[in-house]
Amino acid sequence: xxxxxxxxxxxxxxxxxxxxxxxxxxxxxxxxxxxxxxxxxxxxxxxxxxxxxxxxxxxxxxxxxxxxxxxxxxxxxxxxxxxxxxxxxxxxxxxxxxxxxxxxxxxxxxxxxxxxxxxxxxxxxxxxxxxxxxxxxxxxxxxxxxxxxxxxxxxxxxxxxxxxxxxxxxxxxxxxxxxxxxxxxxxxxxxxxxxxxxxxxxxxxxxxxxxxxxxxxxxxxxxxxxxxxxxxxxxxxxxxxxxxxxxxxxxxxxxxxxxxxxxxxxxxxxxxxxxxxxxxxxxxxxxxxxxxxxxxxxxxxxxxxxxxxxxxxxxxxxxxxxxxxxxxxxxxxxxxxx
Amino acid sequence: xxxxxxxxxxxxxxxxxxxxxxxxxxxxxxxxxxxxxxxxxxxxxxxxxxxxxxxxxxxxxxxxxxxxxxxxxxxxxxxxxxxxxxxxxxxxxxxxxxxxxxxxxxxxxxxxxxxxxxxxxxxxxxxxxxxxxxxxxxxxxxxxxxxxxxxxxxxxxxxxxxxxxxxxxxxxxxxxxxxxxxxxxxxxxxxxxxxxxxxxxxxxxxxxxxxxxxxxxxxxxxxxxxxxxxxxxxxxxxxxxxxxxxxxxxxxxxxxxxxxxxxxxxxxxxxxxxxxxxxxxxxxxxxxxxxxxxxxxxxxxxxxxxxxxxxxxxxxxxxxxxxxxxxxxxxxxxxxxxxxxxxxxxxxxxxxxxxxxxxxxxxxxxxxxxxxxxxxxxxxxxxxxxxxxxxxxxxxxxxxxxxxxxxxxxxxxxxxxxxxxxxxxxxxxxxxxxxxxxxxxxxxxxxxxxxxxxxxxxxxxxxxxxxxxxxxxxxxxxxxxxxxxxxxxxxxxxxxxxxxxxxxxxxxxxxxxxxxxxxxxxxxxxxxxxxxxxxxxxxxxxxxxxxxxxxxxxxxxxxxxxxxxxxxxxxxxxxxxxxxxxxxxxxxxxxxxxxxxxxxxxxxxxxxxxxxxxx
Numbered sequence: 013x014x015x016x017x018x019x020x021x022x023x024x025x026x027x028x029x030x031x032x033x034x035x036x037x038x039x040x041x042x043x044x045x046x047x048x049x050x051x052x053x054x055x056x057x058x059x060x061x062x063x064x065x066x067x068x069x070x071x072x073x074x075x076x077x078x079x080x081x082x083x084x085x086x087x088x089x090x091x092x093x094x095x096x097x098x099x100x101x102x103x104x105x106x107x108x109x110x111x112x113x114x115x116x117x118x119x120x121x122x123x124x125x126x127x128x129x130x131x132x133x134x135x136x137x138x139x140x141x142x143x144x145x146x147x148x149x150x151x152x153x154x155x156x157x158x159x160x161x162x163x164x165x166x167x168x169x170x171x172x173x174x175x176x177x178x179x180x181x182x183x184x185x186x187x188x189x190x191x192x193x194x195x196x197x198x199x200x201x202x203x204x205x206x207x208x209x210x211x212x213x214x215x216x217x218x219x220x221x222x223x224x225x226x227x228x229x230x231x232x233x234x235x236x237x238x239x240x241x242x243x244x245x246x247x248x249x250x251x252x253x254x255x256x257x258x259x260x261x262x263x264x265x266x267x268x269x270x271x272x273x274x275x276x277x278x279x280x281x282x283x284x285x286x287x288x289x290x291x292x293x294x295x296x297x298x299x300x301x302x303x304x305x306x307x308x309x310x311x312x313x314x315x316x317x318x319x320x321x322x323x324x325x326x327x328x329x330x331x332x333x334x335x336x337x338x339x340x341x342x343x344x345x346x347x348x349x350x
Numbered sequence: 351x352x353x354x355x356x357x358x359x360x361x362x363x364x365x366x367x368x369x370x371x372x373x374x375x376x377x378x379x380x381x382x383x384x385x386x387x388x389x390x391x392x393x394x395x396x397x398x399x400x401x402x403x404x405x406x407x408x409x410x411x412x413x414x415x416x417x418x419x420x421x422x423x424x425x426x427x428x429x430x431x432x433x434x435x436x437x438x439x440x441x442x443x444x445x446x447x448x449x450x451x452x453x454x455x456x457x458x459x460x461x462x463x464x465x466x467x468x469x470x471x472x473x474x475x476x477x478x479x480x481x482x483x484x485x486x487x488x489x490x491x492x493x494x495x496x497x498x499x500x501x502x503x504x505x506x507x508x509x510x511x512x513x514x515x516x517x518x519x520x521x522x523x524x525x526x527x528x529x530x531x532x533x534x535x536x537x538x539x540x541x542x543x544x545x546x547x548x549x550x551x552x553x554x555x556x557x558x559x560x561x562x563x564x565x566x567x568x569x570x571x572x573x574x575x576x577x578x579x580x581x582x583x584x585x586x587x588x589x590x591x592x593x594x595x596x597x598x599x600x601x602x603x604x605x606x607x608x609x610x611x612x613x614x615x616x617x618x619x620x621x622x623x624x625x626x627x628x629x630x631x632x633x634x635x636x637x638x639x640x641x642x643x644x645x646x647x648x649x650x651x652x653x654x655x656x657x658x659x660x661x662x663x664x665x666x667x668x669x670x671x672x673x674x675x676x677x678x679x680x681x682x683x684x685x686x687x688x689x690x691x692x693x694x695x696x697x698x699x700x701x702x703x704x705x706x707x708x709x710x711x712x713x714x715x716x717x718x719x720x721x722x723x724x725x726x727x728x729x730x731x732x733x734x735x736x737x738x739x740x741x742x743x744x745x746x747x748x749x750x751x752x753x754x755x756x757x758x759x760x761x762x763x764x765x766x767x768x769x770x771x772x773x774x775x776x777x778x779x780x781x782x783x784x785x786x787x788x789x790x791x792x793x794x795x796x797x798x799x800x801x802x803x804x805x806x807x808x809x810x811x812x813x814x815x816x817x818x819x820x821x822x823x824x825x826x827x828x829x830x831x832x833x834x835x836x837x838x839x840x841x842x843x844x845x846x847x848x849x850x851x852x853x854x855x856x857x858x859x860x861x862x863x864x865x866x867x868x869x870x871x872x873x874x875x876x877x878x879x880x881x882x883x884x885x886x887x888x889x890x891x892x893x894x895x896x897x898x899x900x901x902x903x904x905x906x907x908x909x910x911x912x913x914x915x916x917x918x919x920x921x922x923x924x925x926x927x928x929x930x931x932x933x934x935x936x937x938x939x940x941x942x943x944x945x946x947x948x949x950x951x952x953x954x955x956x957x958x959x960x961x962x963x964x965x
Contacts, residue, residue: 026816028828057811062653063818073816073829078808080656081818082649083679089646093653093661094808096637097612101657101808119649122642321637328632335634337605340598341769345535346588347390349579 019050024059026076032067037188037214038135042074044194045133052102052202059102062091064111067142067216068135071106085116088123091130092317099318102202105132110140113149113169124180126317127206134171134211135188138299139220152299157219172309173294175209176287182208183290184308188215189228193239193306200308206316213300224300238296240307245277246293248303256296264292266303282311357566358573364423365529365577366431369521370448371440371461372409373402373416376518381418383522383539387531389589389766392579393422396878398430398951399762403619403702410472415447424578428730428878430763432953436528438521440464440495442473449485458488459524461517463496491570495520495561502560503553512550516557523561530576533562583768590767592731592760593620596690597627599738600662601634606739607746607778610635612654614647615664619702620758621692624664644669648676648689655685658782658807660742664690667709668699671716677751678717679819681843684795684803686745686752688738689713693757695949704949705758707874708925713753714903714932720840722847724748725903727755729877732767734760737900743778747853748846749802755902757924759951760875782807794827800853801846848904857906859915861895862888868964869916871941873899873929876922876952883957892965902929905936913939920944920964922957 024046032038049059059077063069065084072079078101082090087105095103112120112134123130139157140146146159150171154163175183182204186197194212201208213224222229226236238248238256246256247269257276259265264278281289290309297304329335369384371377378399388395398419407414421431436457439445441464452458465480479485480492499517500510519540526533536558544551565571590598604611613636615625629638637659641647644665651661665673670691680687693709695701713725724744728737734756741754783804786792794815795803806813815827823830824838859869860881872880877898884894897912899905913919913933919941921930927943934941944960946952 028816055811057814058809060657060808061816069818072818075816076814077816078656078814079816079818080653080683081816081820083675083819086645086649086676089641089649090653090656092639092646093612093614093650093655094657095653096639096650097610097654097657097659098808118642119646122646321639325632325635325637329635332633335601335605335631337602337634337772340601340631340634341772342586342588344588345386345390346586346769347392348586349392349582349584 019053019055021046021050023056024049024076026074028073030074031070033218035217036067037137037216038067038071040188040191041133041135041194041212041214042071044191045198046075048195048198051199054102058100059104060094061104061106062087062094063106064108064116065142066108066111066140068106068108068111085111085114086119087111088116088119088130088132092123092126092128095129096318096321099129099316099322103130105130107132107134109134109136109138109148109150109171113171113174121174121178124175124178124207124209127181127314128317129206131201131208132210134209135214136171136211137214137216137220138223139216141216141219145219168299170294170298171211173291176291176294176310179287180209180310181206181312181314182308183310184209185211185213185306187213187224187227187306197308200311204311206314226302227300227304227306236300236303238303238305240280240282240293240305240309242280242282242308245279247277254303256293264296266296282308285312357571359530360573360575362575362577363425364421364427365436365575366419366421366434367436367438367525367529368417368419368434368448368451369438370415370417370444371518372443373404373407373414374409375416375440376515377416377418377440380518380522381420383536384525384531385420385764386539386589387526387535388420388422389587390535391532392582393577394425394427394580394582394766395420395422395589395764396427396430397421397764398759401703410441410443410469412443412447412473415444417444417448422577424580426580426582427882429882429954430951432955438525440517440521442469442475442479445479446473446475452488454487456488457491458485459491459493461495461521462492463494493524493564493570498560498564499557502556506549506553506556508549508553513553516553519554519557520561523558523563524565527562527565528571528574530574582766585768587766587768589764590732591762591764592728592734592756593623593762594627595732595767596728596734596738596756596761597624597631599735600628600742601631601636602735602772602775603739603742603778604634604636604660605772606775607660607742607780609746609780610637610659611662612637612639612651612659613662613664614639614641614650614654616641616644616647616669618644618666618669620694620761621664621666621669621690623761624690624692644672645676648673648687652676652680652683652685652687655680655687656683656808660686660688660746662688662690664692666692666694666702667696670709670712674717677723678719678721680751681721681723682819682822683817684749685805686742686749688741688745688752688754690754690756692761693755695947701949703758705875705951706924706947706949707755707757707876708928708947709755710873710902710925710928711931713755720844722844723751723753723903724847724850724901725753725755727874727900727902728760729874729898729900731760731763731765733900735767735770739775743776744850746778746780747802748800748850749805750847755874757875780805782810783813784810786812793825795822796825797842801842801849851904851907854901854904854906856908857897857899857912859895859897859912860884863893866893866895867916868918868920868961869895869897869913870920870922870961871897871899871913871929871933872922873902876924879952879954879957880922882954883961886954886958887961890962892962894961899929910937913937913941918942918964920961922946922952922960924952
C-alpha cells in the first residue's frame with residue numbers, strides 16, 4: 013500500500029540524544045530500523061515500540077512512535093495487551109538476551125505460541141551490559157565474567173531453536189553490522205502476519221567485544237556465514253565449496269560440496285508446515301564460533317491472536333445480540349417489591 | 351398414598367440453616383437453589399458458602415466436608431448468622447465438623463443411611479452419635495435420604511451411583527417443605543438445567559418431590575415454619591453473589607465509559623469466577639485473556655490501557671504479590687489499571703477458600719519506592735457492583751492504577767440486590783488527548799486540574815510519546831535523574847492521589863442516639879457484622895456509633911473529624927489490625943483493634959461482646 017505522504021527516516025527519529033556506548037552495535041540497528049520503517053508506509057503514530065530493561069530497552073526513546081519502556085522481561089506481556097486491544101496498530105518489541113530469555117522467558121514463548129501480531133527484535137550480545145558484564149543465558153559455557161569468575165556453568169540457550177520450539181510462525185537471525193541482510197530480514201518480518209522473532213547478533217564493545225567475529229570478521233565471515241535462501245540448496249563459502257547435507261543418521265552436517273551427492277544437499281524451506289527441518293538447521297552450531305545459519309528459518313501462516321479474539325467477540329455479538337446491560341442485570345430469577 | 355398429616359405452621363422472624371455434606375454431595379447447589387426460592391419469596395437473606403480447597407477430598411472425611419449457610423428473615427439482615435438454628439448433615443463427617451456450631455436445642459436433620467460403620471470410622475466417631483445419646487441436646491430428625499432417593503428414582507433406570515447423587519434434591523425438597531419455600535422456582539430450574547436429558551430430569555424432579563412429600567406426609571415433623579417477606583425498598587430484585595456483582599460492575603463501567611474492558615487474569619481461587627463470568631460476556635465487547643502467569647496478566651491489562659481500553663486484572667493474595675512491580679509501572683506511566691484482589695487467608699498459599707482481609711497494607715505499601723494508589727473496598731456482595739464502577743471511574747479520571755478489594759466471603763456470598771436503573775449509573779469520561787497541549791508540541795506529563803496527565807492513544811497523529819518506568823521530567827516526560835525533579839514528581843504523584851478525597855463521599859456515621867462514646871469503624875466485608883452487632887448492643891440499651899470506609903485510600907476528608915468526635919474507636923478486622931495501624935499513624939487516634947483471623951467472618955455475638963466490653 014502506498015503511503016499518503018512520503019515518509020523518511022527523520023519521521024521515525026525522536027529528538028532524544030542517543031546514549032549507548034560508542035561503537036555499540038545498537039547504533040547500527042537503530043539506524044537500520046529508522047531507515048527501513050518508511051518503506052512500510054505506516055505513519056509513526058500507528059506504530060508502537062515496547063521494550064524491557066537492558067541496553068536494548070532504551071531503543072524506545074529514540075523512536076518517534078508511541079512507546080513504552082516497560083519492566084524487566086515483560087515487554088511481550090504489555091505488547092500482547094496492546095496488539096490484542098488494537099489490531100490496527102503495528103507493534104514492535106525490542107529486547108535483549110537477558111530480558112527475553114532469562115527474566116522474561118515465559119512471556120516470550122507464550123507470545124510466540126499465541127502468534128500475537130508483534131515483531132520481536134532480540135539483540136543478543138551474550139552478556140549483561142547494563143549491569144556491567146555478568147553472564148547471560150546465551151553466554152557460552154565456561155564464560156568468565158564478574159559473576160562467573162571460575163567460568164559459567166550454564167548451558168546457553170539457542171534463541172532460534174527456542175523460538176522454533178515454541179512454534180513461532182516466523183523465526184530469523186541476522187547481524188547488526190550487515191545492514192543489507194538486516195534490512196532484508198526486517199522486511200520479511202514486517203510483512204509476516206503474527207509473531208515475528210528476529211535474533212540479532214549484536215556486538216557489545218565494552219563487555220563482550222568480538223563475540224561474533226567468526227561471522228563478521230573480514231577474513232572469517234565468508235567461511236562461517238550460512239545464508240539461508242528459500243527453495244535453494246544450502247551452500248556457503250567463497251565459492252559455495254561447503255554445503256549443508258543430510259547425513260547417514262538423518263541429521264544435518266556440513267561437508268565439502270564436491271564430496272556430497274547433490275540429492276543429499278539440504279534444500280531450505282522456511283514455509284514447511286513442521287518446524288523440525290529448520291530446527292535441525294538451528295542446531296548446526298551452538299553459538300556463533302563455527303559456520304552458523306543466518307536468514308529466515310521459518311515463515312508459516314497461522315491465525316493471529318488478536319484477530320481470533322476479535323472474531324470471538326463478533327461471533328458472540330452475532331449469536332447473543334449486542335450486550336444490553338439492563339437485560340443482563342434482569343436475567344434469571346427476579347422479583348418485584350411494591 | 352400416605353395419609354396427609356396436619357402440621358402446624360410456626361411463624362419465624364428469621365432462620366439460619368447450614369447444609370453440610372461431602373464435597374461431592376452437591377451442597378453448594380442445594381444451598382444455591384434454596385437461596386433462590388427464598389429470594390423469590392421475598393425474604394431478606396445472606397449466604398455463606400464454605401468449601402474445602404480440594405476439589406474432591408477423600409469422600410466421607412472431615413477434610414472433604416462442604417457447607418453452605420443461609421440466613422433469611424422477615425426483616426433487613428446483614429450477616430449470614432452466627433450459628434445455625436438448623437443443621438442438615440448428609441454424613442457423619444458433616445455432622446462432626448458442624449455440630450459444634452449448631453444452637454443448643456437446634457434442629458438437626460441427618461441422612462441416617464450414611465451413618466454406617468465405615469463412614470463413622472472415616473469421620474472419627476468411635477460410636478454412632480445417633481445412638482449414644484450425644485445429640486440429646488438437639489431436636490434430631492433421622493431421615494433415610496439415600497434409600498428414599500433410590501426408591502423415588504427407581505423407575506428412571508439410572509445406575510445406583512447416579513441415582514444416589516440426587517439425594518441433595520431430596521434434601522432440598524424436604525427443606526423446602528419445612529420452611530414453606532415455593533417449589534415452582536426449583537422445578538423450573540431443574541427442567542431447564544436437565545432439558546434434553548430426560549432421565550436426569552426425571553430423577554432430580556422425582557427426588558425433589560419425594561423430599562417435599564416426605565415432609566408433608568410423615569409424622570416425623572410436628573410442624574413446619576414460615577418466614578414472611580422482609581420489607582424492602584420498592585423495585586426489582588435479584589439474588590447476586592459478590593463475584594457476579596463485581597464482574598457486572600466492570601461491564602457497567604464499560605457501558606458507561608464507552609471503553610471496552612480488557613480483563614487479563616491467571617486462574618486463582620477465589621478470583622477465577624471473575625474470569626469465568628466476564629468470558630461469557632464477549633457480546634459486551636469484553637476481551638478476556640487467560641495469561642501465562644500473574645505478571646503477564648497485569649502487563650497485558652496495562653498494555654490494553656495504553657491502547658485505550660480499561661485494563662483490569664483480577665487475582666488473590668499470591669497473585670497480588672507478583673503484580674506489584676507492574677502496578678508500580680502503571681503508577682509511573684500514570685495509566686488506568688484496575689487490580690482486583692479477592693482476598694483469601696494468607697500468607698503464602700494460606701487457605702485458598704477461606705476469607706481474610708489482610709492484604710490492605712500490601713496494596714498500600716507492598717511496592718518499592720513511594721507508590722501511592724487509590725484503594726476501593728467492596729463491603730457487601732451487591733456493593734461489589736458499585737465498587738467496580740467506582741474503581742474504574744477513579745482509574746480513568748486520574749490515570750492511575752486502583753486496587754479494588756473484595757474477599758472470599760463477599761465473592762461467594764449472596765444477597766438480594768435491588769437492580770439499579772442503568773441510566774442512573776455514573777458516567778465515566780475518558781477525555782482522550784486529541785491535539786498537542788503545548789506550544790512546543792505534546793507534553794505527556796502536563797497535568798490537568800486533577801493532576802491527571804493526558805491519555806493519548808496510539809493512532810493519534812502528532813501525539814507520539816515514549817514513556818517508561820524510569821523517572822520522568824515533569825511536563826515533558828523525558829527521562830530525568832535530576833534531584834529536584836524527582837522530588838517534585840514524587841510529591842505530584844502523592845498529591846494526585848490525595849486530591850481524590852475531594853471527589854469521594856464523606857464518611858457517614860450511624861449514631862442514632864447522637865450520644866455514643868464508642869465508634870466502631872469498619873472496612874470491607876465486616877460491614878454486615880458491624881451493623882448487626884451495633885444494633886444488638888443498641889437493643890440492649892447501649893449507645894454505639896458505626897462508620898464504614900469504602901475508600902481506604904485516600905480516606906474521606908472528614909475521617910479525622912469523625913474519629914476524634916468519639917472517646918473510643920474500635921476497629922474490627924480479619925487481620926492483625928491493618929486499618930487500625932493506618933488510623934493510629936495518620937490521625938494519632940488511640941484506636942483499639944478487634945482481630946479475627948480464622949478464615950471465617952467475624953460473628954455478630956463476638957463483636958457485640960467486644961463492643962459491650964469497651965463501653
